[in-house]
Amino acid sequence: MKRTTLALALVASVGFSAGALAQAKEQFVPANYYWVGPYAASGSGIAGGAIDYLQMLNERDGGINGVKFTWEKCETEYNNARGVECYERSKKKGPTGATLIHPLSTGITYSLIEKGTADRIPIVSVGYGRTDASDGRIFPYVFPLITNYWSQNTAKIKFMGMKAGGMDKLKGKKIVNLYHDSAYGKETTPVLDAQAKMYGFQVTHLAVPHPGNEQQAQWLQIRQIQPDWVILRGWGVMNPTAIKAAQRAGYPRDKIVGVWWAGAEEDTIPAGDAAKGYIAAAFNVSGTNYPVIQDIMKHVYAKGKGEMDDKSRIGSAYYNRGVVFSIITSEAVRKAQEHFGKGKPMTGEQVRWGLENLSIDNAYLKKLGASDFMQPLKVSCMDHEGGGAVKFQQWDGKQWKVITDWISSDQKLVRPMIEASAAQYAKEKGITPRDCSKEK
C-alpha cells in the first residue's frame, strides 16, 4: 500500500511539473548541476552563472526573438546515476524537450553520450568530457566546446616553452604530472607522453587518490625529482592541499601550472598565503568588470532576483564559467532560429545544427559584452571543439591576474590523436562516420 501511494504521488508530481511548462514560445534548458557534496562550491557557482545569464536575456531582451528561456533545476550530486536520472527527467520537458544538456561532470558526460545521440539532444561539455568527441563526424551530438583536455595540455607545454625561451629549450627538462586518480585525471597521460617524446622532456606521472587530501608521499617524491614544472591536474579539495603541500616541500608555487578545474578562487583562497604566485590555465577569466556581468547585475540582481545568495561570488571564475556555458546555449538557439524560423522554440535536433554552425568572432563577442571574457569560437562538423586557446593567470594573493594572451593549442599533434581515438570508438560501436562535405 505504502509503495503504491508513493508511486502515485510520484507520477502525479512528474505529470504536474511537465504540464505547467507545456506552453508555446518557451525554450526549456535543463539545469542539472550540483549544490551539495564535495564539489558543491564549483557546481553551485557555475549553476548560478548559467541561470543568471538566461534570466538576464529574458529580462533584457525578452529571450531570443521573443522565445523565453525556462529551466528546472535537478540535483546530480556529481554522481553518474543521479545525473542520468536528472537527464531522463528533464529531456521531455518544455514545448520542444530539452534544448541541450550541460552535464558538468566528465563521468555523467560519458554516460549520456549514447543516450543523447539516441534522443537527439546535444551534450555540451565545455572544457571537460570526452576529448575524442571533438571529432564531430563520429560524435554528432557531443560538443566538448572551447578547449578539450588534450588541447589545453599542449597549450600548457607551449606556455612552459615560452617561459624557457623557445620550445627547443624544453629538451632535458623535467615535468611532473600530478593528477587526480580518476577518468578525468588520467585523460591527458597519452598526450603528455607524446609531447615528451617530441620535445625531449622527461615526464613523471604521479597519481593522487580521490579525494586528494593526502599528498605527503607525492610531494616527497617531487622534492627528489626536482622538476622544472609541476602540472596540477586536480579537482576539488585536492588543489588547495597540493598548493599547501608544495609550500611545505619548499617547491616554488610559480612553477606549478594548474588545469582550469584547479584555477578558481575556491582553490586558492583556502590555501592562504601558500597560493601566491600559483599559475593556472583558464578559458574564461574572473572579475565583474565586463559588460555582460554588469548587465546581469542591472537586469537580474537589481530587481531582487538572481541565483547567488552570496553576492561576492558573482564574477568568480566558476560563476563566469557558468555565464560562458549559457552564452553558448543561447547563441546556439539564436543560430538555430535563424535557420529554422525566428521566434519558434527549437528542438534538440535543431539546436544541434545551431551548435555545429556556431561562429562567434571578436566583433560579435563585443556585441555580447564579452570581449576578452571568453575566446572566439568557430565550430564545424569536423571540429566540435571550436576554440582551443587558453589564457594563463596567476594568483597574486587576492585575485587572479591574467599573465598571457590566448595561447593556441597544438592541433597538429592533438587532432590526429583525436581522430585515431574516435575512429577506434567508431569501430567498436559500428558507427559510420558522417561525410562532412554533405552537411549543410
Place this chain on the structure above:
Amino acid sequence: MLYREAGQFKATYAQDQQIFPIRQDRIAFALLLAAAFIVVPLIANQYWLSAILTPFLILSLATLGLNILTGYAGQLSLGTAAFMAVGAFMAYNFVLRMPWLGVIPSFILAGLCAAAVGIVFGLPSLRIKGFYLAVATLACQFFVLWAIQRIGWITNYSASGVITAQKIEIFAYAFDTPVRKYLLTLAIVAVMALLAKNLMRSETGRAFMAVRDMDVAASVIGIPIMKTKLLAFAISSFYCGVAGGLYAYTYLGTVEPEAFTLDLSFRILFMVIIGGVGSILGSFMGAAFITLLPIFLSVLFGGISHATGMEISHAVVSNLEVIIFGGLIIFFLIVEPQGLARLWQIAKEKLRLWPFPH
C-alpha cells in the same frame, strides 16, 4: 477478512514446502509478476523505465547478493561495489574478446570471475569475524579499483579508464530500447531471486544460517566451516558480479572505475540493513527505499515550489533532501530495527486477524 488461510489444507509435502504456502500470497505474487512483465512495459514511459525501475532492479540484485553473505551467512562485507566492478569490467572483456560467446554467457562468466575474487578475499573470514572482517573486505574494495585503474588490459587500454558497454544482442535480437533493457534486467533478476530463495531454503542455506548464528556450534554438528563460508562469499560475489554487469550494460552504458567506490558498497549495505537482514523480500524493499526515496523527495520539492510559486534556494532544498532522507532512515530503524521486511511481516500477521483482533 480477505487474507485468511482457513480452509486451505496441505495434503502433500510439496504443498507444505512451497515458497508461498498461502493462496492469497500466490495470487498476489503472480499478479505482481504479471504487472512487472506486462503492464509496466505497456504504461511506463522512458523516464520510469530507464531512470527508476532498471536501476532499482539492478541494485536489488546487488543487495540480494550482499544479503546472502551478510544476512544469511553472517559475514560482514564492504566489498560489494568491488565485486560489481569485477562483474562489469569482466563482462566487457568477455564480450569484447569472445564475441561469439553471447551476452548472457558473458554475464555468467563475469559473475564467476567475481566469485573467484570473492573466494580469495573471503579467505580472511576463516580467521576473523565481524568488524575485523569488514576491514579485510575493505582491502578488496581498494585493491580491485586499483587494479582496474592500473592494468590496461582490463579497460582495453582506454586512456581514461572508461569503458562503453557493447550492444546487447541475444539470438540476433537487439536489446536496445529502455523497455527491452528493462525486460532483460527483470528476467535475470527474477530468475536469480528465485534461485536465491530456494537456495536459502535448502541445506546450503540452513548451513549458512547455522554458521551465522554460532559457527562453533555449527562445526560441532558437522557443518564444514571453511567450505560454507567460502561458498557464501562465492555465491554472494556471483550475484554482485552479475548486478555489476547489468549496471554497465542495461543501465549506464558507460562505466568508469569510480562508479564502484566504497560509497556504493556502503549504500548497498544500508539497503540490506533498511530492507531486512536475512530476507529476500527485504533486499528489494531496501533497494527501493534507498534508490527511490531521494528521487521522490527531489520531485516532491520541485512540485511544491511549482504549486506554491515559492522561491526556495535550491542549495537549501538539495541539502534538505539529504537531511530528510537521513531522518527517515533513523525513523525506520527506530520503529523497526529488523527492517522493512519485518514491518511487512507484522502487517501480514495483523491482516490475518483483521477485522477482529483479539
